[in-house]
Amino acid sequence: MTQQYLVGELSLILSELQVVGTNQAAVRDVVRLRREAETTPPAALGPVVVRAVKLIDRLWWDDLTRGETAAFIREAAICDELWEFGVCAGLLEEGQTSDEMGRR
C-alpha cells in the first residue's frame, strides 16, 4: 500500500465541506482545494491541509457573522475531523495556532 489513502481521506473531508458551503464563492474555493488535494502527491499534502484549515476558519466566521449557525456547527465538526486527520497523518503539528500552521 502506498500513502494514496491520505489523499483520499483529505478529498473526502473536503467533500463534506463542499456540501455544507452556504455561498457559491466558498464552494468554488473548496472544489479548487479538493482538486488540488487529489492531484498532490501524498508527501506534499501538508500545505494543502493547512490551506483547508484556514479556509474552514474563514468559512465558519463568515457563516457565524451571517447567522448561519447550522452551517457554522457543521463546519466546526468538519474542521475538528480535518484537524485530527492532519495531526494523525503527520501533516499538521499538534498544538499549532492558526497563525503558526504550515510550519512542519
Added chain:
Amino acid sequence: MAAEQETQVSEAQIAVHWREEEYYYPPATFIAQANGADPALFERFSEQHFPECFKEYADLLAWDAYWHTTLDTSNPPFWKWFVGGRLNAAYNCVDRHLVTRRNKVALIWVPEPEHEETKAITYQELHRRVNEFAALLRDFAGVKTGDRVTFHLPMVPELPVSMLACARLGVIHSEVFGGFSGTACGERIADSGSHILVTMDGYYRNGQLIDHKAKADEAVAKARSLGFEVAKVLVWRRHPGQYASQSPMVSGRDFFVDELLGDYRGRVVEPVSMPAEAPLFLMYTSGTTARPKGCQHSTGGYLAYVTGTSKYYQDIHPEDTYWCFADIGWITGHSYIVYGPLSLGTTSVIYEGVPTYPDPGRPWRIAERLGVNIFHTAPTTIRMLRKLGPNEPAKYTYQFKHMTTVGEPIEPDVWRWYYDVVGKGKAVIVDTWWQTENGGFLGSTLPALQPMKPGSCGPGVLGIYPVIYDEKGEVVEAGSGRAGNICIRNPWPGIFQTVWGQPERFVQIYYQKYCRDKDSKDWRDWPYFAGDGALQAADGYFRILGRVDDVINVAGHRLGTKELESASITVEEIAEAAAVPVMDELRGRAVEIYVSVKPGFTSSRGIEQKVAKAIETQIGKIARPKNVWIVPDMPKTRSGKIMRRVIAGISNFTDVGDTTTLANPEVVDDIRRHVQAEKVARGEVPRELSPQEIEEIKAFGRAE
C-alpha cells in the same frame, strides 16, 4: 566533494532520527499455528531458486492450464509470469470453495449505523451474487472480455461483488476510491476507456447519508469533456428500492441495479478462462496533474502473489476472521480485503464508515462481536484511535493473533501502543512496505520466524531481493548508516505490468534510473526503482524514509518539489509554481522557484518576497529559494504538466532538451531571456557542469 560529504552526513542524520529498537519475538502460541513456520522457506525462496520459487505461490491457485514458462524476460521490463497458464480469478476466489465450504461466510459487512444489521455473505451467496451481476454486465451492459469497467463505489459488499463479476468475465475493472470527486473519476474513466460506470446512490459516513450518485453525473460530464462517452451508469442502491440521492436518473443512461437484477436471478455465467498475463484490474495512483497513471495488474501473477503473501505474511487460515481496516478503493483493499483472503477461503470483514464513529471504541466492538483475530490497518488510523481512545481496546474482549500496519512508516512509540494496547501484548505485528504498483508486500518480517523491530518493516519478503542504491548507482551497504533509494533487484509475480496506455512512462519512471543495459534480456540488469528512500540496518531490516520523487538536495536536506510548490501557492497572488534545482558551490544544490500570478495581479518584488517567506515559514529556512522568478506562463505539455526539466535547464544554463511536444513552446525563449539575463547581471552564471550534473538536470521532473 565538500558538498558530497555533507550530503552523506545529512542522509545519515535523516536516517537515524529514530534510534535502533530492540526486537520483539512472536509468542509460541502464534508460531505453533503459523502457516510460515518452516525455516526452509527462506532457502526455497532464495535467489538460487528464483524464479521457480514462485511456483509455491502459484500452486495455491486452481489453474485451468498449467504454465510452461515461469518468467518470460524476453521483453524487459515487461515481465510475463506463468506464461501459458490459464485461470479465472473469480473461480479461485469463489467457486472452488463451494465444494468444501459452501456455507462458510466469505464476507461480513458492517454498516456504519450501529443499529443497522451486519450482513454475512456465504461463499454460496457470493457465488450467486457474482454470477447474477456478471450476467447483467454481459447481457444488459454489453461488456465483453478485455473491456474496462469503472467503479466508483464506497465500502459496501456490492464492490467486491462487482469486482468478481468482472473477473469472472475477463473484464478489467478499475475502482476509483469512493471518496474522490466526480472529476477524478471522470478522468480515470476517459483514460481507461470504460463505457460503463458502476456507482451507488449513497453511503454512510460520520452518521450522514452521503449523496454519491451526484458524483457520477460529474464523472460522465468530465469524461465527455475529455472526448469520452459513458454509455451506461449502473446504480446500486444503498437501501434497495429507496433512492438516496437528489440527483435525477438520466433516462436511457442510468439504471438501478436492484431493478435489473430480477431478470438475472439464478443465472450462472461460466468463468472465462484467462491467460495468466491477462490484465485483471487497473488501479490509478493520484498525486499528479499529468495524465492519470493506471497501474495494470495481471491475473495469474497478481493472484498468486497476493494469495501467497496472505498465507505467509498475514497468516490467514480459512477458519480465521480477518479484518483489513482499509478501503477497497486502494490497492490494499484489492489485495488484502478481496483477492488474497477470498482466494484462501477465509472470512473477510468490510466496514462501511469512519473508524471513530460514533466513538473510538467502534473498531474494538466490531472485533469483539465478530471474533476478529487478524487485524490490519494504517498508522494514521492507529494514531487516531490512540489519540481519541487510548484506553478503549482494554474495554473489549477481542483477541488478535496477528496485526498488520501498512502504508506509512510507523513511529516506535505508536508501534508499541499498537502492540501493547491493541494487541494486548499477544499479537504479532507485521509492518509492511509496498506500493500500488507492487501488488503485494515487498518488505516485512515473516511473523513466526523473524522478530519484530518497531519502526522497521523488516527485510525483503520471500522471493524479493531489495537493494539500496545511491544516486550514482553504487550499492549502499547494510549497516553503513547511509540512506539511499530502495530498489528491488528482481521481478516478482505481483509487479504491475505497465502503466495503462503509457508503456514509455512505465519504463521511464520505474526502470530507467538504474538500468544497466537497455538491450539486456537479463532481469539482473533491470532493478525496479521504487521511489522511496530507505536505510538498511546491519541486521538486514529496512527502515523506509519516504518518497524521493523530485527531491532537491540542499546541503543534505531532501526537499520535495511538491512541498515547495504547495507552499508557494499559499501566497494569494500565485496561480502556479514549479521548483527546480540550481547548482550551488556552497550548498551543492539550491532551490529556484518559478511562479505565475493569477489574472488581475502584476509581477512585483513584493510577490517574490512573499513566496520566499511562505516557503521559509512552512518548510524551513534551509528551503528558502535562491531566486523566485515570476513568469507569464510555465512551459507545459498538452496535458497541462509543467515541464520542470525545461526550466531547470534554463536556471542552470544547460540545454533545455526537446520542446516540440510543449503546448506553448514560445514561452521557453521568453523565460530564458528574462532569467538568464538577470542572472548574468547578478553574477550568478554557474560554472560549467559535469556530464553527471547535466544528466541530473535533464532527468529532473521525470519521476511524476
